[in-house]
Amino acid sequence: MPPKRTAATTRRSTSTPAAAADVRPVEEAGGRLQEGPFLTTAQGLRLADTDHSLKVGPRGPSLMDDFHLREKITHFDHERIPERVVHARGAAAHGTFQAYGNAAAATKAGFLQRGRETPVFVRFSTVLGSRGSADTVRDVRGFAVKFYTDEGSFDLVGNNMPVFFIQDGIKFPDIIHAGKPHPDREIPQAQTAHDTFWDFVSLHTEATHHVMWAMSDRGIPRSFRTMEGFGVHTFRLVNAQDETCLVKFHWKPVAGIHSLVWEEAQLAAGADPDFHRRDLADGIEAGAPLEFELGLQIMPDSEDQTFEGIDLLDPTKIVPEELCEVQLVGKLTLDRNPTNFFAETEQVAFHTGNLVPGIEVTDDPLMQARLFSYLDTQLTRLGGPNFTQLPINCPHAAVNDNLRDGMHQTAVHRGVAPYLPNSLGGEQEPVPAAEAEGALVHVPREVAGPKIRANPVSFGDHFSQAALFWSSMSEVERTHIVEAFTFELGKCHEQAIRERMLGVLAHVDADLCTAVADGLGLPAPQGTPPSGVVPSPALSQIAFAPGPIAGRVIGVVADHGSDLAGIGRLRRAVEAQGAVLRVIAPVGGTLKTKRTAQTVDRTLLTTRSIEYDALVVAAGNPTLRDSKLTVLLTELFRHCKLIGAWGDGDNVLTEAGIDTTAPGILIGEAITKAYTTDLFALVGMHRAWDRAELL
Ligand code: HDD
Structure with a gap:
């Protein structure tokens, strides 16, 4: 039986009124379901033999007219796409987000309203390693969530650490070049224990708070189900009355926050490099879904965008939970493994600019650069501008976008007038929606100032929160941090880099600096650590009461x-x-x-x-x-x-x-x-x- 032709594939482009963009679901796309009793070519021709190339006699040579050989090899030659420039190694799962219904005072976002259940796809990742690198290396973990809401897709592209190495996105290529393997020999893979990383970090002290997190147990989670997630930046929420507030997003793991110890992480990298990926898939298959609660730290949308003296536009700063409670507004449940790694996990494309009414970005300069990068990177990675038509990237809301043509166009669009205004589209031609009709209308804000390249003065504080983090750790966590710094700096060859980094640690805490210096066999330099630091007990991940053991x-x-x-x-x-x-x-x-x-x-x-x-x-x-x-x-x-x-x-x-x-x-x-x-x-x-x- 030839594949059944759908109306969409047979309709010719005419001057009939255009309707919604006609994206064929994959199962209708010309019999690509990979079903049926017989093996075929890509053209649907049944094959009698796929094991022997067409030759002159059994000993050859092979013949040019073997179209099956050429098709099979050609397709294979092009199976790989560029890996993500960062976060190349990852694993993902499908699930749902259930809103508790208590967020309406803060935001009008539909998926956060009472009774709403929204399909999601979540990809966890490491940052530095290549696609085939080990899961358990010391690194930041990505925690990217795509909410397929009926107002359009909302992507919360976060990490398992609430702060970042840099304050301005223009530095992103620098930190990543420093962290990636050395360009001459491409080693070491997937780790920061090398000269270029610590060279950059020791010269660039705004990374200090972040490296405290990375050297802590947070850098080696036990599993994806036992790590926190953070939106990192401050976002702006808008409610139905157009009132705004500033917010930080948190994911709280129901299974608790737990990590490996360093020796385990190293053993796992050899004995089972797929440790986290396997744990995720096995846990879901065994009937133990991953569960996280979404939390909001809601703060006033003040003129200076600070809270209790903390600059909310500085992504190297947290707001301690003791100063602003995390209010839980919904639950994420991941209970379905992807069917095909490439089609879903590899091709999913997140974008910090995928927003819905009720959630807007702020002027955080790290966030601003991301708004450019995520769309741009997919053009190379996914080969053109139509990646939103890939099934995993298709919004669940109706799409009517007037975007046309381009590489890998799979939609057969109708009509002759993909532009506005027009007089040829007829009654069904799309029109811009009003706010009341669900459009995202940006909250008007006054913006003025000189055009300069500079940081606000408040961004100059690089040590107070690094010290806050250290002071909030238990004894065993501090020991792990000291050991991690000693290990990483011990792997650097340049003595000057170690000494410079000790100089940085001296501005965080004298005990920390001395302990690391002792381990390196170097003198501990003097610094001026911040005084009057108030610890935040919420930052410690030591359990005081037994948590659930699902998935263990x-x-x-x-x-x-x-x-x-x-x-x-x-x-x-x-x-x-x-x-x-x-x-x-x-x-x-x-x-x-x-x-x-x-x-x-x-x-x-x-x-x-x-x-x-x-x-x-x-x-x-x-x-x-x-x-x-x-x-x-x-x-x-x-x-x-x-x-x-x-x-x-x-x-x-x-x-x-x-x-x-x-x-x-x-x-x-x-x-x-x-x-x-x-x-x-x-x-x-x-x-x-x-x-x-x-x-
Ligand atoms: Fe990024 C991927 C998280 C800063 C540029 N980023 C990426 C992923 C995560 C994050 C989780 C993987 C998404 C996936 O699973 O496909 N990135 C963050 C966080 C940041 C951050 C939490 C700071 C708060 N990123 C950041 C900056 C830039 C980028 C400042 C560039 C200016 N990130 C990218 C990228 C990637 C990416 C190059 C690579 C693959 C992709 O986007 O789709 O665009």
Whole structure:
């Protein structure tokens, strides 16, 4: 059967009145569904053989008239598109945003009104690495959300850190050139532990607050589901009465904010470079959607656009939550994996200029440059101006844009008058809408001043919030920050860069500077750190109460002869929490007793400690011993993760040299309700940080 032709594909361009732009859904586009019983060419011709090129006899040569060979190879030759210039490595998911309905006083944006549910597509990413780089490197994570609202698409293109390296977008190429691999040898990949990055940062002190975040645990999240997201800039909201306020957007993870430790991040980069991508897809597939609440910090739209002395146009500054509460206005649920990575995750195009009525931008000079860059970059990356017609980029609102032609035009537009005004379009010709009809009408604002290249004086404060961040950290978080700076600067070859960066840290905090200097074996310079800094406890990510464990992975070490009934009870309890249980045994296959069986998910050869948030040893094999098991357990111990055993399983821990009296070690008689309750509470705390003192 030839593909069915639709009205859209057969209609010829005439002088009939133009209707809405006629973009064919992909499933109607000439039989491109990749279905049907037979293999065909791109023209739909059925193929008899796709394994042998057309040759003169079995030993060739190949013939020029093999159109199938040429089509197959030509298409393959052009399969790749340029990767994103930044944020090339990413993974994404579909979901919905449910508004709580309490934001109407601040904004008229339709998707934030009561009862609204909006489809979304979210892409998480790292900034510096190439498309094939490892997930767990120390870096900022992108958190880009496309809301397909019925007023048009709104993109909130944020990061997992609320501040940025630079205050003015004109510096973006500089910071990225400094952070990317060195241009001569293209190394190191996906990391900032090298000379050019620290050369730039140490000379460019407005990056100091940002690098405090990047060197903290925020730079190595446990998973996409356990990181915060931030719109970074201050936005302007407009309500139905045309009243405005200034706002900062936050995403709060329901699973809590949790990170890896540095050694895990490094191990994962080798053992499973797809660590975050796999976790995202596996979690969704296992029925544990990712959940985040959208929060707003709402501040008056004051003349000077400051709040409590903080310049709201400076993207290197936060507004501490203790000064301005984050009000939760809706929930994002990511529960569907993409069907095709290239079509969706790779081709999705975000743009900070995709706004809806009720949300406007401010004069933040970083934001202003972004408004240009996001549209521009797609022209190269996606090969022309029609990328909004790609299914993942199609708005769910009706489109009637008078934009015509261009590379890869898939719409068959009607009519002869794609211009305004016209007298030939007939009654259905689009007309500009009024504000009451849903148009985005910019709030009128007076703008005046001399034409200059300069920063406001307030942008000159580069240290007060870096010190605020440091002062808000717990002891263990501070240790991690010191170790991160020491590691990164230790990887620099130029002594002058290390010394200059120590000079910068001396202006943040003397203890921080001394600890890093000690690690580098250098003298600590004197600085003038800010005084009177008031910590913001909300910045620390140490848990004080157990959080949910959905999406977490618990390993159970077992062998033939283990308490399989106990493993069965443990599995049911773990799965009831939305978490995953994996059985690890010396070799693969199935562990069986007469009454029950457990499939082995990993062997000691195919697993590594980074895969587990907790690991328990089953009763029944007290002599189980293997050097790989010892490595597994000692890594978990070092990373302060929960380790448990029931019955005589604790012998295995002792054999491996694990101190079973240390914090975060759970020994029980059997798998009972009480045991699993304690287990989940400890996993919900993420780590037994008290153990760190023993290490
Ligand atoms: Fe950007 C991609 C986030 C500043 C220019 N950016 C990109 C992505 C995220 C961010 C999450 C990946 C989107 C995706 O998944 O496709 N960028 C930010 C944040 C910034 C920021 C939170 C500061 C607050 N970006 C920024 C500046 C510029 C750019 C100042 C240029 C002046 N960003 C780009 C870009 C990218 C991009 C070159 C590369 C791929 C793309 O846009 O679509 O246009």
